[in-house]
Amino acid sequence: MATADRVLVVGGGPAGLEAARGIADLGTPVLLVEAKDALGGTPWESYATLTPHLAPTRELMAEVKGAVEGHPLIDVRTTTRVVASEGVAGNFQVTLEHDGTRVVEAAGAVVVATGFQHFDPGRETQMYGYYEYDDVITLVDAERMMQAGQFVRPSNGAPPRSVAFIQCVGSRDRRIGNQYCSKVCCGIASKQSIEVKHLVPDAKVFIFYIDMRMYGFWEDQLYWKAQEEHKVNYIRGIVTEVIKKGDQLLIKGEDTTMGRPVEVLMDLVVLSVGMEPSAGTLEMARIFQIPREPHGFLATVGEPLDTVSTPVPGVFVAGAAAGPKDLEDTVSMGGAAAMRAVSLLRRLVAQSA
Amino acid sequence: MATADRVLVVGGGPAGLEAARGIADLGTPVLLVEAKDALGGTPWESYATLTPHLAPTRELMAEVKGAVEGHPLIDVRTTTRVVASEGVAGNFQVTLEHDGTRVVEAAGAVVVATGFQHFDPGRETQMYGYYEYDDVITLVDAERMMQAGQFVRPSNGAPPRSVAFIQCVGSRDRRIGNQYCSKVCCGIASKQSIEVKHLVPDAKVFIFYIDMRMYGFWEDQLYWKAQEEHKVNYIRGIVTEVIKKGDQLLIKGEDTTMGRPVEVLMDLVVLSVGMEPSAGTLEMARIFQIPREPHGFLATVGEPLDTVSTPVPGVFVAGAAAGPKDLEDTVSMGGAAAMRAVSLLRRLVAQSA
Numbered sequence: 001m002a003t004a005d006r007v008l009v010v011g012g013g014p015a016g017l018e019a020a021r022g023i024a025d026l027g028t029p030v031l032l033v034e035a036k037d038a039l040g041g042t043p044w045e046s047y048a049t050l051t052p053h054l055a056p057t058r059e060l061m062a063e064v065k066g067a068v069e070g071h072p073l074i075d076v077r078t079t080t081r082v083v084a085s086e087g088v089a090g091n092f093q094v095t096l097e098h099d100g101t102r103v104v105e106a107a108g109a110v111v112v113a114t115g116f117q118h119f120d121p122g123r124e125t126q127m128y129g130y131y132e133y134d135d136v137i138t139l140v141d142a143e144r145m146m147q148a149g150q151f152v153r154p155s156n157g158a159p160p161r162s163v164a165f166i167q168c169v170g171s172r173d174r175r176i177g178n179q180y181c182s183k184v185c186c187g188i189a190s191k192q193s194i195e196v197k198h199l200v201p202d203a204k205v206f207i208f209y210i211d212m213r214m215y216g217f218w219e220d221q222l223y224w225k226a227q228e229e230h231k232v233n234y235i236r237g238i239v240t241e242v243i244k245k246g247d248q249l250l251i252k253g254e255d256t257t258m259g260r261p262v263e264v265l266m267d268l269v270v271l272s273v274g275m276e277p278s279a280g281t282l283e284m285a286r287i288f289q290i291p292r293e294p295h296g297f298l299a300t301v302g303e304p305l306d307t308v309s310t311p312v313p314g315v316f317v318a319g320a321a322a323g324p325k326d327l328e329d330t331v332s333m334g335g336a337a338a339m340r341a342v343s344l345l346r347r348l349v350a351q352s353a
Numbered sequence: 354m355a356t357a358d359r360v361l362v363v364g365g366g367p368a369g370l371e372a373a374r375g376i377a378d379l380g381t382p383v384l385l386v387e388a389k390d391a392l393g394g395t396p397w398e399s400y401a402t403l404t405p406h407l408a409p410t411r412e413l414m415a416e417v418k419g420a421v422e423g424h425p426l427i428d429v430r431t432t433t434r435v436v437a438s439e440g441v442a443g444n445f446q447v448t449l450e451h452d453g454t455r456v457v458e459a460a461g462a463v464v465v466a467t468g469f470q471h472f473d474p475g476r477e478t479q480m481y482g483y484y485e486y487d488d489v490i491t492l493v494d495a496e497r498m499m500q501a502g503q504f505v506r507p508s509n510g511a512p513p514r515s516v517a518f519i520q521c522v523g524s525r526d527r528r529i530g531n532q533y534c535s536k537v538c539c540g541i542a543s544k545q546s547i548e549v550k551h552l553v554p555d556a557k558v559f560i561f562y563i564d565m566r567m568y569g570f571w572e573d574q575l576y577w578k579a580q581e582e583h584k585v586n587y588i589r590g591i592v593t594e595v596i597k598k599g600d601q602l603l604i605k606g607e608d609t610t611m612g613r614p615v616e617v618l619m620d621l622v623v624l625s626v627g628m629e630p631s632a633g634t635l636e637m638a639r640i641f642q643i644p645r646e647p648h649g650f651l652a653t654v655g656e657p658l659d660t661v662s663t664p665v666p667g668v669f670v671a672g673a674a675a676g677p678k679d680l681e682d683t684v685s686m687g688g689a690a691a692m693r694a695v696s697l698l699r700r701l702v703a704q705s706a
Contacts, residue, residue: 014658022689025696026379050657060658172572181572213566216677217648219525219534259612295570304403304680305367305413308688324569327657332682335661335689336375342692343378 003090003348006031007341008107010082010284013041014327015319016113017064018334019341023111024073026342031105032068033096034078035280039065041115043327048146050327051187052221054194085110085287089314090348108348109314109341110288112298113334114280116320119170119178119273128166128242128271135160135249136242136269138169139185142192151199153268155247159200160267164251165189166239167209171274180295182274183324186213189272190222190232197230205232206264208239208253237262242269274324281321288315297323308337316340356443356701359384360694361460363435363637366394367680368672369466370417371687372694376464377426379695384458385421386449387431388633392418394468396680401499403680404540405574407547438463438640442667443701461701462667462694463641465651466687467633469673472523472531472626481519481595481624488513488602489595489622491522492538495545504552506621508600512553513620517604518542519592520562524627533648535627536677539566542625543575543585550583558585559617561592561606590615595622627677634674641668650676661690669693 005028009020012034020032036045040061043050047057068074077098084095092107118140121130129136134155137145145151153160167189171182186209193205207226212234214223226232239253248265255262277285277297285292290310293299298317301309307329308316318333319325325333358381362373365387373385389398393414396403400410421427430451437448445460471493474483482489487508490498498504506513520542524535539562546558560579565587567576579585592606601618608615630638630650638645643663646652651670654662660682661669671686672678678686 018658022692022696025699026692027699053656064658179573179577180570181568183568211565211567213564213568215534215536215566215568217533217646220532224532257609257612259610293570303406305371305417305684307681307685328660329682329685331658332660332685332689335692336685336687339375339379339688339692339695343375346378346380 001091003345004106004108006107007109008094009111011113012039013115015330015334017068018331019111019113019318019337020068020074021064022335022338023342024071028342030074032074032076033080033082035081037079046140047143051191052218082287108345111316111318111337111341112284112321113318114284114321115278116275117278119276121169121271121273123176133244138271138273139188142270146195151196160203162204162266163196163268164266165207165270165272167272169271169273184326185272187218187222190226193226193232194230207234208237275320288312290315308333308340354444357459357461359460360462361447362464364466365392366468368683368687370421371684372464372466372671372690373421373427374417375688375691376695377424381695383427385427385429386433386435388434390432399493400496404544405571435640461698464669464671464690464694465637465674466671467637467674468631469628470631472629474522474624474626476529486597491624491626492541495623499548504549513556515557515619516549516621517619518560518623518625520625522624522626537679538625540571540575543579546579546585547583560587561590628673641665661686661693
C-alpha cells in the first residue's frame with residue numbers, strides 16, 4: 001500500500017502546534033486533531049503568563065496558533081477525537097469522531113501531543129483542604145485569576161495579606177504513587193509569586209519547598225528575582241497540614257533548615273500541583289498501543305539521545321505526554337518530532353519506489 | 354543570488370550530530386565541521402556513561418555517529434575550523450580552515466552546535482585545591498577514570514575508602530560571575546556516585562549540595578536510586594574549604610539541614626564543575642555576529658516557544674552553546690534546529706521562484 005503523505009498530529013497545545021507547523025513548513029500535509037473547540041492547549045486556556053519572562057501567554061502563542069490556523073497544508077479539526085487506529089507506519093487508518101459522526105483518515109505517521117493533566121488535590125484533601133476551604137487553590141486557579149488581572153481570596157473577594165505556596169503537591173510522593181518530580185512547579189510558583197507582588201504589592205508571600213529545582217537560567221530569571229526584587233520568602237520545609245482558623249488558614253509543618261516546627265496563619269494557600277498523563281494521553285496509549293513508561297506516561301526509546309520516538313514505528317510523541325516537561329522541552333520536542341515524522345515518510349517513499 | 358541548498362553544522366557533538374542527521378534525512382545536504390579530529394564531542398571523548406540509564410556512551414552514540422559518518426548527504430570535515438563568514442540567510446559564504454589551508458563554502462543556513470566547556474576550578478583554587486592536591490578531581494576526571502573501568506585515588510592508585518562530591522563548583526556563584534545553575538551536575542554526580550559504588554563497593558560516598566535539582570524522572574532514576582540501592586549520602590550544606598590533612602582531605606563547611614559545622618576526612622573529592630560557553634561558541638558568536646544572552650551563551654529569540662532561533666536570520670543554535678542543557682534538551686534542539694533550517698531553505702527557494 002502506498003505511503004500516505006500526511007502526518008496526523010493529535011493535540012493542539014504547544015507541542016502539537018509546533019509539530020504541526022514544523023511538518024507543514026517542511027512541505028508535508030498535516031491533519032491536526034484537537035478534542036476541545038479551540039487550539040492552544042492548557043497554556044492558552046488557563047495560564048496568564050509563561051515562564052521565564054512572564055510574557056502574556058496569548059500574545060506569545062498567537063504567532064504559532066495563527067500560523068497553524070492559516071497554513072494551507074494544515075487541516076485543523078477541533079472538537080474531534082481519535083477513537084481508533086489500524087495499520088502501520090506509512091499507512092495508519094485512523095478513525096476520527098466529530099459530533100457523533102465517524103470518518104476514517106489516512107496518515108503515514110502520527111505525533112501524539114496530548115499532554116498532561118494537573119494532579120487533583122482532592123486525592124490529598126485531608127492534608128491540604130482543597131475541596132473544604134475556599135482559600136486553598138491550585139496553581140491553575142491562580143493563573144485563571146491572573147488572566148482576569150486580579151488575585152483575591154475566593155472566600156471574600158479581598159486581596160490576600162499573606163500567601164503561601166506549597167510545593168510538590170502530587171509529586172515526589174510515593175503514598176499517592178507519583179514518585180517523579182513534575183519539573184516545572186518550582187518555576188511556576190516562583191513566577192506566580194512575582195505576579196502576586198505585582199497585583200498585591202503589600203502581600204507577604206512564602207514558598208514552602210523540599211528542594212528548589214530552579215535549573216539553568218531560572219536560577220536568576222525567577223528564583224533570585226523573586227527573592228531580591230520582590231521580597232518573596234523561600235522556606236525549606238514540609239507542610240503536613242492546612243486547617244481553618246478563624247477566617248484564615250493555619251499551616252503546620254516543619255522548617256527543615258531551622259529544624260523546628262512551623263505554624264503560620266495565611267490568607268491564601270496555593271497548591272503547586274504536579275503533572276499526570278492526561279486522559280487523552282492514556283487514550284492514545286491504548287489506541288496506538290504505545291507502551292507506558294514506569295511513571296505512566298508514554299514510553300520513548302533511545303533515551304537520552306532520542307526524546308520523541310515511541311516503541312511503535314511511525315508514532316512519535318512531543319511534550320508532556322512523555323513526562324513532565326517545561327515549555328522549552330515541549331517546543332523542542334515538537335520540532336524534533338516534526339523532523340522525525342517527515343524523515344520517516346521520505347524514507348518509506350524511497351523504499352517503496 | 355540563488356539560495357544555497359546546503360546547511361552548515363558547526364560542531365560534531367550530540368547536538369550537531371542530531372542536527373546533521375536530521376537535515377540530511379530531510380533530503381538537504383549538510384556540511385558538518387568539527388575542530389577536533391573525530392566526531393562525538395565532549396561525551397564521546399570524556400564520558401564513560403550517560404544519564405539517566407548509565408548506558409555506555411560509546412555504545413549509545415555509535416548509532417548516530419555512524420549514521421552521520423556514512424550519510425551520502427553529509428560532508429564531514431574534521432580538524433577544520435570556521436574562521437570567517439559573509440553573506441546572509443540563503444547564501445552564507447563561510448571560510449573554513451584545515452591544515453593551514455582556507456576554502457570558502459556556501460551554505461543557506463547555519464546550525465551552531467559548539468557546546469560548552471567545563472568550569473576551570475583553578476578559578477576557585479584557594480577554596481578547593483584542584484591544582485594543589487592530586488586527590489581533588491572534577492566530574493570530567495572521574496568520567497575519564499571510569500572510561501578505563503577504574504576509580505582510584507590519583508595520589509596512590511588505591512581505591513578510595515571515602516568520596517565526597519561538591520556540587521555547584523563554578524555555578525550559582527556571583528563571586529565568579531556565573532549566576533546560573535548548570536542544570537546537569539546534580540544528575541551527573543548522582544550517576545557517578547552509583548558508578549563509584551559499582552567500582553568500589555566498600556567506599557562511603559557523600560554528595561554535598563545546596564539544592565538537589567533532580568527534576569522529572571531523575572528523581573527516582575538517579576536520586577532515590579543512589580540513596581536506596583547504593584547507600585549514597587546526600588548532605589545539604591556549603592563546603593567552604595578543602596585542606597590536606599595527612600594523606601587525606603579535610604572538608605570544612607556547614608551542614609545546613611542540621612544547622613551545624615561539618616568537618617570530615619575524605620580520600621577523594623570530586624568537584625561538580627559547571628558549564629561555560631566553549632571557546633568555539635564564543636568564536637561563532639563573533640564570526641556570525643550572534644548576540645550573547647546575559648550569562649554569556651548564544652542568545653535565542655522567542656523564548657520559551659522557540660529554543661533554536663538566534664537573532665541572526667538563518668543562524669540556529671542547538672545544545673549547550675545556548676546555555677546549560679541536558680542530553681535530552683540537546684538532541685531535541687538538534688532535531689528542532691534541523692527542522693527550522695530546512696524549512697527556512699524551502700521558504701527562501703519558494704520566495705525566489
